[in-house]
Structure formats: C-alpha cells, structure tokens
Amino acid sequence: MKHTEVKEIFTNPALTGSEVTVCGWVRTARDSKNMAFLALNDGSTFNHLQIVIDKNAGVALPPEAAKLGASLKIVGTVVVNPNNGTPEVDAKEITVLGVCPEDYPLQKKFQKLETLREMPHIRVRTNTFNAVFRVRSVMAAAIHRYFQERGYVYVNTPLITGSDCEGAGEMFKVTTIGYSDAYKNADEYYADDFFGKKAGLSVSGQLEGEVMAMAMGKIYTFGPSFRAEKSNTLRHVAEFWHVEPEIAFAELPDLIEIAEDMMKYIIKDYMEKCPEELKFFEERFEKGLTEKLLNVVNNDFAIVDYTEAIELLKKADVEFEYPVEWGCDLQSEHERYITEKIYKKPVFLINYPKDIKSFYMKQNPDGKTVAATDLLVPGVGEIIGGSEREADYDKLVKAMHDKGMSMEDYGDYLALRKYGTVPHSGFGLGFERVIMYCTGMSNIRDVIFYPRTVGNIR
Ligand code: 4AD
Numbered sequence: 001m002k003h004t005e006v007k008e009i010f011t012n013p014a015l016t017g018s019e020v021t022v023c024g025w026v027r028t029a030r031d032s033k034n035m036a037f038l039a040l041n042d043g044s045t046f047n048h049l050q051i052v053i054d055k056n057a058g059v060a061l062p063p064e065a066a067k068l069g070a071s072l073k074i075v076g077t078v079v080v081n082p083n084n085g086t087p088e089v090d091a092k093e094i095t096v097l098g099v100c101p102e103d104y105p106l107q108k109k110f111q112k113l114e115t116l117r118e119m120p121h122i123r124v125r126t127n128t129f130n131a132v133f134r135v136r137s138v139m140a141a142a143i144h145r146y147f148q149e150r151g152y153v154y155v156n157t158p159l160i161t162g163s164d165c166e167g168a169g170e171m172f173k174v175t176t177i178g179y180s181d182a183y184k185n186a187d188e189y190y191a192d193d194f195f196g197k198k199a200g201l202s203v204s205g206q207l208e209g210e211v212m213a214m215a216m217g218k219i220y221t222f223g224p225s226f227r228a229e230k231s232n233t234l235r236h237v238a239e240f241w242h243v244e245p246e247i248a249f250a251e252l253p254d255l256i257e258i259a260e261d262m263m264k265y266i267i268k269d270y271m272e273k274c275p276e277e278l279k280f281f282e283e284r285f286e287k288g289l290t291e292k293l294l295n296v297v298n299n300d301f302a303i304v305d306y307t308e309a310i311e312l313l314k315k316a317d318v319e320f321e322y323p324v325e326w327g328c329d330l331q332s333e334h335e336r337y338i339t340e341k342i343y344k345k346p347v348f349l350i351n352y353p354k355d356i357k358s359f360y361m362k363q364n365p366d367g368k369t370v371a372a373t374d375l376l377v378p379g380v381g382e383i384i385g386g387s388e389r390e391a392d393y394d395k396l397v398k399a400m401h402d403k404g405m406s407m408e409d410y411g412d413y414l415a416l417r418k419y420g421t422v423p424h425s426g427f428g429l430g431f432e433r434v435i436m437y438c439t440g441m442s443n444i445r446d447v448i449f450y451p452r453t454v455g456n457i458r
Contacts, residue, residue, distance in 0.1 A: 003073070007044035009087050015078045022049060022089060023073050023097070025125065029066040036061050040072065043130060046276045050088035051076065062096050068107060069100030069125070113446055120450050120458070128284070131277040132447055135270060136435055142269040143222060143243055143431075146262050152218040152245060157205030159224065162197060163409045165207050166358055170227045171200035172238075201226035204428060205244050207360075207413050210389060213246040213424055214416050220245040222431075230454050233332075234443045235380060235433060238452040246426035252362070252371040252388040255425035256348050259375060259384055260301050262429075263346070268297050270438055277439075286440025292378070293438065301346040306369065309338055309349055316341075329356045332381050339376040346377045359399045360413075362388040362423075373427070380437045386427025393417035 003021040024042035034056050039048035051074055053061050065072055076091040105122050116123035123129045144154070164171050176194040183189040190198050205221040212219045225242040247258065271278060271293060282289045304312075313324040313334055322331045330338075330349075339347045351369040354361070361370035375384035390396045396417055400407060407414065435447040445451040450458065 001073070005044040006040065006042045006047065006049045009049055009078055009089070010045060010047055013087075016080055016087065017078065019075065019077050019092075020089065021073060021075050022051075024049070024071070026065070026068055026070045026072060026100075029068065031061065031066045036066060038066065038072070040074070041130075046127065046131060046280065047086075050081070050086070051091050051094075052079075052088055053091045053094070059091055059094070061094060064096045064099040065094050067100050067102075067104075069104040070096060071098040071100070073097055113443065117445055117451075124449070127280065128446075131274075131280050132435065132439060132441065133449070135274055135277050135439055136431075136447065138273050139266055139270055139435065139438065140222070140431070142266040143262075143429075145269075146265045147218075147220045147245060150218070152220045153212070153216040155205075155209060155212045155216075155219045155221050156223065157202065157208040157212075157221050157244075159202050159226075160199055161202040161208075162195070162199055163207060163413070164200065165202070165204040168203070170203055170229050172226050172228050174199040174201060203227050204242065206246065206426060206428065207410075209244050209246040209426060210416060210424065211412060213248050213426070214420070214422070217248045218245070219247075225428075232454055235332075235436070236453070237432065237444050237448060238454065240444075240448070241431035243429040243431055244426060246424065248422050248424045250388075250425040251423050252350065252373065252425060255386055255388065255427060256303065256350075256373055259348070259373075259386065259427055259429075260346075263301075263375070263384075263434075264297050266434070267293050267438060271297070281439045281441075285442075286379075289440045296346060296377075299345060301348055301375070302343045303348045303350060304338070304343070306349055306352045309334075312342055313337065327353050327355065335374075335376045335381040336378070339381070340378040344378065346375055346383075348373045348375050354399075357387070359403045359405060360387070360389050360396070362390045363395055363399065375427075377437050379440075379442075380433050382430075383433045383437060384427050384429045386425065388423065388425040391417060391421045391423050393421065 001023065003023045006022060006024060009015055022040060024040040026038050027041045027048050028039040030037045036053040038051040040051050041048045053059050064070055073095040074089060074091050075093040076089040078087055079090050081088050105119055106125060116126065124133065160174050202225060204225050205223060209219055209221050221244045223242065224239055226239050228238060229236055278290055307326065310324060310326050316337060320333050324334060350373045351364060352372045353368060354363060354370045357370050357372050361372045363370055370387060372387035374382050377383050390399060432444050432447050436444060441447050
C-alpha cells in the first residue's frame with residue numbers, strides 16, 4: 001500500500017502543501033458537529049499526526065473511524081498548524097481498514113505497567129512500549145556497528161547444546177520424549193532421546209565463541225540465552241538477549257577497555273538517535289536520566305578490586321541482609337551499594353575469589369582469585385560479566401576437576417588449549433539490562449517483548 005510514514009511528515013518540510021496518503025491507528029479522537037480531530041500513530045515516530053476533518057467542507061467521517069485503536073487510511077493535504085507550527089493533515093478521504101470495538105483494552109490514557117504486562121500483544125501500542133522497542137532496535141544496531149566497524153566477526157553460536165557453560169545447573173532440558181515410565185534410569189532415557197545424550201538450551205555462547213575466536217581473532221555473538229533460574233527478580237528473565245565478544249590476545253585490562261568503550265559508544269549513539277524517547281523516559285520514568293547517561297559517556301568508569309570492595313562494604317554504615325565476608329558472592333544489595341553509594345558511577349569489580357566464579361576464568365598468581373570482572377551500574381547492578389580465560393591446559397583441567405566437571409563434554413574446549421593456545425578474554429552483556437539502564441524502566445519484564453519468567457509464559 002503506497003503511503004507516507006508519519007515520521008516523514010514531521011521531518012520533511014517539503015511535503016507541506018502536497019497531497020499524501022497516511023496510514024495508522026487512532027490514538028485519540030475528538031468528534032464534534034462541524035469538526036473532528038484524530039491523532040494517528042503508525043509506529044514510525046513518537047509523535048501522533050493530527051488529522052483534521054472539516055465536516056462543513058463535505059469530508060465524511062465514518063463512525064468507526066473515530067474509535068480508539070481503529071486502523072485508517074487517510075488521503076489529505078499536509079498543512080502546518082498556525083498555533084504550534086506542527087504539520088498535520090487536512091483530510092479529504094478516510095478509509096477504515098480495521099474497526100476496533102469498545103472492548104479494546106487501551107481506552108484509558110494511562111494504564112499501570114503491571115496491567116499492561118498481562119497483555120504483551122496490546123501494550124506494544126502504547127507510547128511507553130513504542131519507545132522501549134524503538135530504543136531496543138537502535139541499541140541493537142549500535143552494538144552490531146560497534147563491533148563490525150572494529151573488525152569483529154559476528155558469529156551465531158548454537159542454541160541447543162550438550163555442555164553447560166556457566167555450570168550453575170540452570171539449563172532448560174531439550175528432549176523429545178517427556179514424561180515416561182518406560183525407562184529404568186536417566187542413562188537409558190537419554191540414550192533413547194533425540195540426540196542420544198542429555199541436551200539443553202544454551203546459557204551462553206561463550207565456549208563456542210572461544211572456539212571461533214581461536215580462528216578469527218575477534219568475534220562477537222548477539223543472540224538469546226536461556227536460564228532456568230527460579231529467582232523472581234526485577235532483573236532476571238528465563239530468555240534474555242546476550243552480547244558476547246571474545247577476543248584473542250586480549251588480557252583483562254584490554255577487555256575492560258573494550259567494555260567501557262563499547263558502553264560509551266552505544267549510549268552516545270542512543271542519545272543522539274533517540275532524543276525524544278530519552279526525554280519521555282526522563283519525564284515519565286527516571287528524573288536525571290539524561291544527566292546520568294552524559295556522566296557515563298564523559299567520565300572514566302571505576303575499577304575496584306573485589307578484596308577492596310569487601311573492605312568498603314564491611315565499613316559501610318548500613319545493615320545488609322546478607323553478611324559480607326571475603327569469599328562471599330556479592331548480592332544485589334552489595335553491588336548496588338558499591339556503585340550507587342560509594343562510586344556513583346559504573347564500576348568494574350575485578351579479581352574475584354576463584355571458588356565463586358566459573359571454571360574457565362584465568363587463575364591469578366595469588367592462587368586465590370581469578371582475572372574476572374563484572375560491570376556494575378547504579379540502579380541495575382550487574383550488566384556485564386566477563387573474564388580473561390585460563391589459557392593453560394593443565395590449570396584448566398585442574399580447575400574443572402576441582403569443580404567436579406566431566407572432561408568428556410568439554411573435549412572441543414580443551415583442544416583450544418592444546419593447539420596453539422593464546423591469552424584471550426571475553427564478556428557477556430545482558431541486553432535487557434542495558435535497555436533498563438538507558439530507559440529508566442525498573443522491571444526487566446518491561447523491556448522485552450514477551451517476558452519469560454518462572455511460572456509465566458504465553
Ligand atoms: O555473568 P554471566 O552469567 O556471564 C556469562 O554468561 C559469561 N559466559 C559471559 C561471557 O564471558 N561471555 O552473564 C552475562 C550477563 C550478566 O552480566 C547479565 O547482564 C546477563 O548476562 N544475564 C541476564 N540477564 C537477564 N536475565 C538473566 N536471567 C540473566 N543472566 C545473566
């Protein structure tokens with residue numbers, strides 16, 4: 001259907017005076033005896049296009065056209081409203097493409113996010129979700145551009161896998177059999193299953209990413225990861241989008257530099273490309289958002305040793321729910337205290353105790369810690385997790401052994417340390433968490449199209 005997008009009407013002054021066809025959905029409608037005004041949105045921009053219907057001039061307004069949610073095609077002339085200087089369309093002909101009955105759920109101007117969460121197929125038609133999903137699209141493109149412009153190779157790692165990267169037992173099983181009492185034990189069951197062995201949905205593309213980095217040098221993945229975490233929090237979903245660069249010949253300080261540079265690049269790009277969305281989020285969801293993001297773009301991130309962070313937390317003048325001791329896994333309350341109260345900016349925490357981190361992380365000479373880093377940001381907490389990888393075959397095998405892992409499942413991975421091993425590093429960025437940080441949306445369920453959480457799928 002040939003038509004002009006609403007965004008173009010707002011951005012191309014040359015259209016003033018010309019006849020256009022516009023399509024979209026009615027967002028508001030005011031109908032009176034002589035005149036009617038419809039606000040039309042087609043998803044191309046935040047702004048609704050005002051359609052002016054002058055009934056005295058003989059323009060017919062079909063009754064179904066003045067209903068919220070109805071889809072319309074309008075032919076008319078672009079004029080500039082003398083009161084506010086904005087373009088609008090003087091309608092000549094209105095065609096109803098799809099009627100929208102009274103039970104359309106978006107009748108009220110403002111609805112609670114909780115209410116909207118119950119109807120993911122409808123909430124995308126609100127200003128808030130229009131903005132969230134446009135920002136997601138812009139930031140996804142920025143991530144690709146950042147890596148592509150720097151020579152990284154985009155790799156699609158498998159989603160169904162036989163190995164558990166993070167080793168935290170959070171894998172969804174992939175099976176074609178399902179409940180059955182025909183098998184005596186699990187081994188028999190899996191032997192008869194589709195792959196002839198246990199399989200699951202990948203929690204991370206890292207291990208395969210490392211394989212590719214040992215051939216291509218610099219790679220990145222951008223795809224979904226799946227985690228069957230039972231935690232029902234504001235920042236966990238069972239299916240999230242994961243950006244995972246993996247870089248040969250990079251050590252921990254190199255990785256930190258890349259992560260900081262990438263964060264600044266994608267935030268700057270978002271601020272440049274989505275000023276209206278940013279303003280909207282600032283007004284509706286997080287006061288000070290623009291200033292916060294400008295500070296991120298213009299200042300160095302902090303780098304803090306885990307051991308030092310523990311000391312700072314112990315000295316803190318607050319009662320934490322979980323006690324702090326060297327060796328403990330930091331809880332969200334600790335991470336947020338460090339980044340929100342102490343540093344008030346993004347913080348790379350580095351050199352974690354090896355016992356609380358994954359088997360593949362490079363062991364530091366102290367024998368107690370690993371060259372890992374998490375990037376913590378105010379409001380969200382952990383946004384990136386990464387590390388330098390253990391490149392030494394014997395040390396890696398020992399770490400796997402200590403963690404009780406089966407070597408058989410990791411043959412390909414171990415081979416990387418046997419055939420031309422090199423120092424290398426990588427990180428995983430949680431895409432939804434970045435969107436939360438950049439929009440001020442405080443619940444991860446509101447930055448992903450169809451959130452999957454424990455007990456909730458549709
Ligand atoms: O820290 P994580 O578990 O690290 C890894 O998966 C590594 N294999 C990454 C790598 O080095 N290539 O996860 C990385 C990031 C977290 O910092 C977080 O932002 C996000 O992924 N994440 C989740 N986001 C939403 N819901 C969940 N359940 C998430 N789990 C992790």
